[in-house]
Amino acid sequence: MKPSIILFLIATGFSFLSCDNAKTDKNIKMYTQVWDDIVNKGDIDKINTTNFDENITAISSPENIVGIENFKAYYQNFITGFSDIKFTVVDVFGEGDNIMKHWNFKGKHTGDFFGIPPTGKQVDIEGVTITKMKNGKIAQEQDFMDNTVFMQQLGIASSPENVSLINSLYNFFAVGDIPNVLANLDANVVWNEAEGNTYADKNPYIGPDAVLNGVFVRLGNDWNDFKLTDIKLHEMSNNQVLATLRYNGTYKKTNKPINAQVAHLWTLKDGKVTAFQQFVDTKQLANAEKK
Template sequence: MKKTLTLCMLSIGLCLMSCGDSKNKKDIKMYSETWDQIVNDGNLDLINNTNFTEDITMISSPENIVGIDNFKAFYQNFITGFSDIQFTVVDIFGEGDNIIKHWNFKGKHTGDFFGIPATGKSVDIEGVTLAKMKDGKIAQEQDFMDNMLFMQQLGIMSSSDNIGIVDAAYKAFGTGDIPAVLAVLDEKVEWNEAEGNAYADGNPYIGPDAVLNGIFKRIGDDHEYFKLTDIQLHDMSNNQVLATLRYDAKVKKTGKSYNTQAAHLWTFNNGKVVAFQQYVDTKQLATAFNK
């Protein structure tokens, strides 16, 4: 009798485990397909009471977002705020009514996003979502992501790394390590010299090779020495760094020296310099270059 009862209990237990596992797989499949269509296809109408509970709740600060209409309005910002959207579920798994999703979101900010006007910036951000299911519907979600990195990619906040990158570039220039300077430039960097500067004849220089041949090589050919002194770096918004400095140089052709104020505006995107603008007293440069 005991043996029969034990076998019966074991059979029931295995059945419950199997049923639970099957239910979780079904929930994961529904969850993945629903979010794929909502984000990648822009089908916000799938945020309805067929796929979500009426009181769907997003755990958020300073207050939760509750209800289908509010939930839908929240995600409307992503669909209208970004184009070229690619939403990828990197990994997903669950147990019982709980689902964990590791995701990646890519897109270009071309529309209004929670009141932020389009910046034209591209974002590539990863995060994790904890979700709860109820009777086959999505009942609760809580997102975890690097919001500061997200804002930096949008250009709303500057990366703390920018000043360090510019500082290292100036130090590399000072030692003649031009390849290290070029390494911080984006492959499509737009480099502009001050209007009136002889080197402005190629504005804008597009790409590191153009900067090397149009600027750095000419500086080396034209000068006995060319030093950057009194460099001060100023962190700015919109992923920009302003450098104030002086040029201490001597022109080979004329033998004339000059020491003049200058400023450089560096613009970053995802850790690379995408734009550079020089400001300098071009009259002093012209005087030094002319006999």
């Protein structure tokens, strides 16, 4: 092959590569600016046929979101659902009409979000979006993020640490380590004994000291061999844990034993117990206390 032909082919290849890079750079610049305007500036009307293909598709489950109006309505939930929004493109790169971005979304849930009423929770979530462009417009998007973490931050789904924390409290109680039980209670914990229980006379107990003096000290003074048995923990929504168990012990003044059915409902936030509600067979307790 003649050198002139080789040089022509090389030059042509570089020309195509240069054009492709220029196209990708243009797509990325447009794409990044549009989403900055939509999310950070709240300019939802940037979702239009100038920036998006008329058949824009968000790959989603159980069904895709198709068309400008549906796509716009979907993202309106983020604009009206959150305040103090900060949307950051951590990294973005592409090839031809394909773009991938790594993003971070921060905001405070102060409005309706897909039917979820405001929780006042702060969210800080990261994800990745794969995008396809068509004729310089955004044609298809698919988001990848940890929805479980997102729901946990909103307080809708429970933290996976809740059950293990409550289990540790029962273990501390079993060996008489009350200081560690109290250390896992929020400073303003709201503690309620079951109605009809003798210790419900000062409901609600607010704060660890109140729980110590109003419940735990009295338990130690009133009962011999007081134990919690057959403990089963059940993870609930809204950062709650339900415990089903039994109380065993002997009331000191009457020497009468109990084997009572019990349920405890624990509410947690940020790794601390914020509320406790006891449910117990109070008739059995009253019979044991009765001379």
